[in-house]
Amino acid sequence: MYLCICRAIREREVDAAVRAGARRPVDVFRACGKNPQCGGCANEMRKRIDQTIACEQAAAPTLMAAD
Numbered sequence: 746m747y748l749c750i751c752r753a754i755r756e757r758e759v760d761a762a763v764r765a766g767a768r769r770p771v772d773v774f775r776a777c778g779k780n781p782q783c784g785g786c787a788n789e790m791r792k793r794i795d796q797t798i799a800c801e802q803a804a805a806p807t808l809m810a811a812d
């Protein structure tokens with residue numbers, strides 16, 4: 746599904762950009778080699794970025810301190 750219609754950026758591309766370190770919509774555009782146009786996707790892109798970060802954190806192994 747496209748998150749950014751103007752620049753044809755899909756959810757999976759946002760996810761890949763987040764895994765590569767993107768934390769803001771502008772980072773995603775940069776990672777995709779595109780520039781924002783209307784900016785109408787910014788809120789949905791932020792939500793997707795936050796969701797992807799939350800999923801990554803939930804999936805990350807927890808290091809437990811040895812007693």
Ligand code: FES
Pocket residue numbers: 748749750751752781782783784785786787
């Ligand atoms: S929908 Fe993303 S810049 Fe227009």
